[in-house]
């Protein structure tokens with residue numbers, strides 16, 4: 001028997017996620033955080049301008065309507081949807097609900113989340129519409 | 132039984148003569164109902180006796196035949212040829228040093244597994260004569276899924292965090308087993324496992340990529356177990372921080 | 379091995395993840411996607427908004443959304459940095475949580491001025 005000489009294959013620590021489709025999906029929902037951060041910053045800025053007065057608020061609104069901002073907003077919307085879908089999908093794994101000798105079906109839990117999402121979104125849209 | 136010929140590309144590494152691993156292709160006449168392990172055994176028996184790989188049960192219970200097949204961690208005895216093309220690439224599992232050909236060094240995992248104390252730590256040892264530890268079916272159900280692990284290490288091979296942390300992350304199977312014993316109604320060893328589980332290299336190195344649960348041949352769902360363990364140890368951390376309880 | 383303090387920001391991350399999952403799509407639609415096409419112009423006017431956000435309950439809800447959203451994003455950005463191969467985890471952690479903390483304070487300040 002020859003001497004042991006275990007061989008370790010290396011992995012790229014900066015581009016490993018390009019090696020498999022599921023890693024790309026994972027990175028997509030991780031990157032949604034960039035857009036969440038940007039949006040929070042925009043909202044805080046909006047609050048300061050709202051406090052300042054009508055002109056400052058109008059400036060914020062016209063910023064929102066700038067074509068470049070609209071494009072970024074559309075991309076952000078896509079990422080928010082990705083975040084919502086991946087988050088809901090993971091809920092049954094992270095939080096199992098046991099009833100006696102059974103677990104509540106994961107699809108039911110996910111379905112419940114989507115129903116709540118729909119109801120809440122509708123509520124906000126109606127609120128914005130009647131204002 | 133229909134015949135079929137496949138090209139089996141196997142990663143070879145013979146430490147006494149190869150500087151680094153290389154692919155060797157074998158032409159294997161197969162039966163349609165074979166699994167990849169059958170093809171490897173054909174090579175070993177009929178073509179090249181120097182090829183090394185681990186296997187034992189041929190029925191997905193021993194967990195020793197984990198290889199990367201066409202880029203996906205699989206059990207060789209559960210990977211049916213009918214699900215693959217005529218060119219199949221077999222490599223050793225990722226994230227482990229290669230000992231020889233498809234055989235990897237798993238010492239790191241064995242050490243990690245031992246560190247989580249994967250056995251029941253009872254409140255008090257009962258004498259055999261005192262009878263069994265009673266458990267209801269519902270109590271069994273709470274952890275049963277996490278007890279199905281066969282230590283095949285497909286999850287470690289699939290886990291990018293295990294590789295990214297240079298194998299410092301305790302990893303899916305060991306953490307799932309720690310959680311399995313923590314969830315067992317007969318066990319009181321949670322605090323004895325907490326220093327491993329709640330460490331940075333424990334559950335907190337997991338970013339819920341979820342690959343482990345996808346590749347697990349036993350539906351253990353280590354990713355789910357780890358998220359649940361994160362929740363309980365975060366509650367522990369907070370309660371001990373504000374001084375109420377803590378274990 | 380010592381118990382990791384990551385437990386605390388993880389809690390905020392998890393709570394923030396849930397809140398943002400429910401709230402952000404529709405909220406972004408109302409604030410960013412509707413105005414360019416002229417929708418909800420009444421609701422988005424300064425008078426209506428000022429009155430709406432003036433309500434203390436609304437302030438509390440907004441603080442919840444923005445605050446948890448910030449901490450959610452901060453923690454995930456920390457993980458992102460790690461996943462992109464940045465090994466200085468402690469430095470990254472101080473930066474992202476520091477910014478999230480300051481931004482949370484800024485949010486409270488802005489809300490108090492309305």
Ligand code: SF4
Pocket residue numbers: 279280281282283284285286287303304307343346347348349350351352353
């Ligand atoms: S958790 Fe699943 S994939 Fe991981 S070692 Fe156990 S059986 Fe194999």
Ligand code: FES
Pocket residue numbers: 186187188189190191192193194195196197206207208209
């Ligand atoms: S040979 Fe035992 S699991 Fe495959």
